[in-house]
Amino acid sequence: MNLTTKLLATTVLTVTAGAAMADDMTIVSWGGAYQGSQLKAYAEPYVANNPDVNVVWDESSNEAVAKLRAMNEAGNVTWDVVDVVAADAMRLCDEGLAIEIDPDTQLAPAPDGTSAADDFGDLLISECFIPQIVYSTTIGYRTDMVGDTPPTDVCALFDTEAYPGKRSLEKRPLNNMEWALVCDGVAADEVYDVLATDEGQDRAFAKLATIKDDVIWWSAGAETPQLLADGEVVMGSTYNGRLFSVIEEQNQPVGMLWDYQVFDLDGWIIPAGLSEERQARALDFIYFATDTQRLADQAKYISYGPARASSAPLVGQHAELGIDMAPHMPTDPANSQTAVLYNFDFWADYRDDLDAKFQAWLAQ
Amino acid sequence: MSDANLTDGPITTADGTSLKKSLRLALRRQKIRALLLIAPLFLFILLTFIAPIFDMLVRSVENQSVPETIPRTIDALEAWEAGAGAPPDEQVFEAFYTDFALAVGYKTHTKLGARLNYESSGLSSLFRSTGRKVGKFDTDAYADAFVEADPAFEDPAAWATWMAGAATRQALPLTADTYDAWATMLMDTKGKLAAETEIPDFVTTALYRDLANGSRPADMPDVNVSGWEPVSLAGQFAGANKGWADPQVWAIIKTYGSSYTPGYFLNAADLQLTPEGISQRPENQRIYVRLFIRTIVLSVVITGTCILLGYPVAYLLANLPLRSANVLMILVLLPFWTSLLVRTSAWKVLLQNQGVINDVLVWIGIVADDNRLELINNATGTIIAMTHILLPFMILPLFSVMKTISPSYVRAAKSMGANDWTAFWRIYFPNSVPGIGAGSILVFILSIGYYITPELVGGTKGVFISNRIAYHISSSLNWGLAAALGTLLLVLVMALYWVYDRIVGIDNVKLGG
Numbered sequence: 001m002n003l004t005t006k007l008l009a010t011t012v013l014t015v016t017a018g019a020a021m022a023d024d025m026t027i028v029s030w031g032g033a034y035q036g037s038q039l040k041a042y043a044e045p046y047v048a049n050n051p052d053v054n055v056v057w058d059e060s061s062n063e064a065v066a067k068l069r070a071m072n073e074a075g076n077v078t079w080d081v082v083d084v085v086a087a088d089a090m091r092l093c094d095e096g097l098a099i100e101i102d103p104d105t106q107l108a109p110a111p112d113g114t115s116a117a118d119d120f121g122d123l124l125i126s127e128c129f130i131p132q133i134v135y136s137t138t139i140g141y142r143t144d145m146v147g148d149t150p151p152t153d154v155c156a157l158f159d160t161e162a163y164p165g166k167r168s169l170e171k172r173p174l175n176n177m178e179w180a181l182v183c184d185g186v187a188a189d190e191v192y193d194v195l196a197t198d199e200g201q202d203r204a205f206a207k208l209a210t211i212k213d214d215v216i217w218w219s220a221g222a223e224t225p226q227l228l229a230d231g232e233v234v235m236g237s238t239y240n241g242r243l244f245s246v247i248e249e250q251n252q253p254v255g256m257l258w259d260y261q262v263f264d265l266d267g268w269i270i271p272a273g274l275s276e277e278r279q280a281r282a283l284d285f286i287y288f289a290t291d292t293q294r295l296a297d298q299a300k301y302i303s304y305g306p307a308r309a310s311s312a313p314l315v316g317q318h319a320e321l322g323i324d325m326a327p328h329m330p331t332d333p334a335n336s337q338t339a340v341l342y343n344f345d346f347w348a349d350y351r352d353d354l355d356a357k358f359q360a361w362l363a364q
Numbered sequence: 365m366s367d368a369n370l371t372d373g374p375i376t377t378a379d380g381t382s383l384k385k386s387l388r389l390a391l392r393r394q395k396i397r398a399l400l401l402i403a404p405l406f407l408f409i410l411l412t413f414i415a416p417i418f419d420m421l422v423r424s425v426e427n428q429s430v431p432e433t434i435p436r437t438i439d440a441l442e443a444w445e446a447g448a449g450a451p452p453d454e455q456v457f458e459a460f461y462t463d464f465a466l467a468v469g470y471k472t473h474t475k476l477g478a479r480l481n482y483e484s485s486g487l488s489s490l491f492r493s494t495g496r497k498v499g500k501f502d503t504d505a506y507a508d509a510f511v512e513a514d515p516a517f518e519d520p521a522a523w524a525t526w527m528a529g530a531a532t533r534q535a536l537p538l539t540a541d542t543y544d545a546w547a548t549m550l551m552d553t554k555g556k557l558a559a560e561t562e563i564p565d566f567v568t569t570a571l572y573r574d575l576a577n578g579s580r581p582a583d584m585p586d587v588n589v590s591g592w593e594p595v596s597l598a599g600q601f602a603g604a605n606k607g608w609a610d611p612q613v614w615a616i617i618k619t620y621g622s623s624y625t626p627g628y629f630l631n632a633a634d635l636q637l638t639p640e641g642i643s644q645r646p647e648n649q650r651i652y653v654r655l656f657i658r659t660i661v662l663s664v665v666i667t668g669t670c671i672l673l674g675y676p677v678a679y680l681l682a683n684l685p686l687r688s689a690n691v692l693m694i695l696v697l698l699p700f701w702t703s704l705l706v707r708t709s710a711w712k713v714l715l716q717n718q719g720v721i722n723d724v725l726v727w728i729g730i731v732a733d734d735n736r737l738e739l740i741n742n743a744t745g746t747i748i749a750m751t752h753i754l755l756p757f758m759i760l761p762l763f764s765v766m767k768t769i770s771p772s773y774v775r776a777a778k779s780m781g782a783n784d785w786t787a788f789w790r791i792y793f794p795n796s797v798p799g800i801g802a803g804s805i806l807v808f809i810l811s812i813g814y815y816i817t818p819e820l821v822g823g824t825k826g827v828f829i830s831n832r833i834a835y836h837i838s839s840s841l842n843w844g845l846a847a848a849l850g851t852l853l854l855v856l857v858m859a860l861y862w863v864y865d866r867i868v869g870i871d872n873v874k875l876g877g
Contacts, residue, residue, distance in 0.1 A: 094474035
């Protein structure tokens with residue numbers, strides 16, 4: 001082989017490698033069982049239809065906003081589709097780091113012809129955000145540590161006489177402030193009005209102060225299930241999917257409450273600043289991955305409710321355990337009688353302020 | 365070389381140049397070679413260390429997004445007195461209307477809202493909700509009235525011709541400025557030409573204002589606007605969101621209107637910038653000073669426990685026969701080869717309430733089952749776990765210094781009648797102080813910036829300032845505040861280093877030899 005052939009061969013290799021690179025689509029998600037459910041329900045069928053696309057996963061969703069901002073400043077966005085919680089999607093949209101999506105033209109309509117905008121309804125909380133699942137933060141408890149009267153409502157958190165022992169709560173004001181007010185006698189639909197006032201905030205902190213010494217504060221979703229399994233806490237808040245897996249998949253002596261579960265959304269955004277070609281492919285993926293059947297399919301693998309109204313009747317059984325998934329969905333009517341719909345606008349405004357107060361309160 | 369050269373003229377080398385010159389040349393060549401040798405490292409440090417630190421310093425005072433997004437408003441606000449307790453006059457709202465409509469076009473109004481929301485809660489949604497409504501203000505009445513007066517006002521091409529004329533531009537300063545800004549925005553965001561795009565309401569509003577001020581441009585159709593009902597922009601904004609009638613909102617905008625702000629630094633010191641000057645934050649928001657103090661106190665405690673635990677180990681290592689010392693050394697180094705997260709998680713298992721240590725203590729009967737020790741999720745947990753993690757950084761410099769202390773010193777002291785303790789305290793210990801100094805600096809500086817271990821085992825009372833910096837970088841996105849906190853931490857470490865140099869003397873620090 002002389003030099004020219006070598007050079008040619010190298011060039012050909014480089015070009016093919018470059019072409020292969022161009023077909024990489026980087027999807028950013030949370031890792032673990034959740035990302036697994038997305039792989040099974042969305043990515044695998046999508047690649048089956050588009051064999052030339054190579055899906056690359058990145059488990060950076062928990063720091064997606066900071067990383068996207070850094071990528072944007074550097075002018076080199078390497079992610080194509082990003083899974084974020086709704087509050088982060090609002091931040092990204094506010095900062096111009098995500099593109100706006102028109103639900104009527106860029107998302108699939110329901111099988112009966114209902115437009116995507118109507119099918120998602122109120123869950124389209126930001127112009128940039130395509131909801132995927134409804135999850136909730138709720139309370140799990142040790143069935144063997146609560147005696148003969150297991151807790152039935154969220155206010156058991158504040159009842160240290162009936163349920164002595166440690167509780168685990170998330171180390172941020174979100175959800176905790178809402179529960180404190182509800183248990184202090186505020187009507188559920190007035191919670192955010194009360195929380196917007198200084199007196200209301202003081203009231204929530206005062207209620208939380210009654211159990212401050214009994215709380216272990218968590219920052220990762222896996223902590224409460226672990227603390228429950230170890231018997232470190234008698235009850236604690238975490239995501240409903242985590243409790244499902246502790247109870248149904250791992251058979252731990254743990255029970256869960258749906259009372260005043262706080263709904264939150266998780267979904268997709270497409271970063272701003274992609275090349276036209278990549279953006280078109282990302283939109284194509286989103287169109288496919290958020291249609292009615294795909295969202296219903298995801299519920300086979302994890303107990304989070306599909307964000308489309310039209311997907312709910314299609315939710316079937318768990319892929320491995322074979323149990324009906326519908327009763328384990330946070331959106332199931334029997335579970336959502338007293339749910340709080342997390343107020344995204346409120347938290348977008350008050351998060352920094354309340355967080356500073358919350359951290360100061362914790363440190364006192 | 366001849367004798368004449370030695371005695372008469374300057375000393376030269378074999379080829380005739382003066383010795384001085386050729387020596388200088390050789391030295392310079394050597395210097396350049398040395399510089400070239402360190403150049404890669406120097407560039408690397410410059411790019412990966414100095415430049416990011418400089419960038420962080422700039423971020424902590426930077427505030428360009430406010431004056432760049434609403435420049436006209438900031439100018440108009442000059443005349444407004446925040447203390448008067450009334451919202452600014454119509455002129456400010458007119459300028460703000462133009463700025464805001466342009467910002468919505470660039471989609472920067474939400475970014476500005478997010479920036480100002482750091483200073484006062486509620487501004488983020490104020491900007492976002494107003495952004496949805498600013499295109500639907502009643503100012504379309506002006507556009508309708510102009511078109512009624514002359515249909516040419518509907519024609520973008522006619523506008524483009526008027527706006528190209530120098531005399532018209534001079535007669536209509538506000539319109540020209542607004543039109544140009546709009547045309548630039550169209551080109552930048554959508555790639556469209558102003559001459560082919562429908563004229564938006566805020567441009568016709570600017571024209572109305574110019575004409576109402578008495579301008580009469582020659583080459584435009586003559587329109588008499590004096591009889592028109594003016595649209596109150598203050599009213600329009602207040603209608604979109606009542607927040608705009610609140611003088612407090614305008615006070616924030618005015619206070620944070622300059623390109624550089626001390627706001628982040630003040631915030632990092634639990635202070636705030638108000639229209640009346642600098643004041644302390646409310647009691648329930650003060651957090652950073654407390655965290656800085658806690659970070660220093662805990663770091664000192666951790667350094668202290670490291671000295672207490674590390675000194676005997678290092679002493680043993682340095683004085684044992686080589687063979688057994690090597691085995692011990694592996695035990696000291698073992699933690700270095702284990703992941704930080706694994707070590708920290710192991711401490712969780714050991715220290716928790718139902719953990720190994722508590723279980724053993726209950727089993728022996730030292731503590732009661734219902735009164736187990738709180739060893740984790742507080743400062744105790746942080747101190748224990750971090751002491752363990754940082755211990756090798758104390759032992760290794762101590763060991764290498766102790767290794768160089770000749771045993772004959774102690775033997776000499778003893779031969780002169782010193783007992784064991786005196787020989788150690790008067791002879792051995794002073795010789796090992798440089799090792800303590802080096803270990804202390806290493807441990808203290810490492811621990812002051814530690815992040816992951818306090819986060820995992822520190823609960824609420826054992827977290828450091830670095831945990832808040834991480835929060836502001838990755839969650840709240842308040843990078844300015846994170847940069848200010850980081851800068852303060854850097855200054856703090858440098859100040860402590862200086863104090864240390866003053867007291868102990870940096871020449872007394874030895875890493876070995």
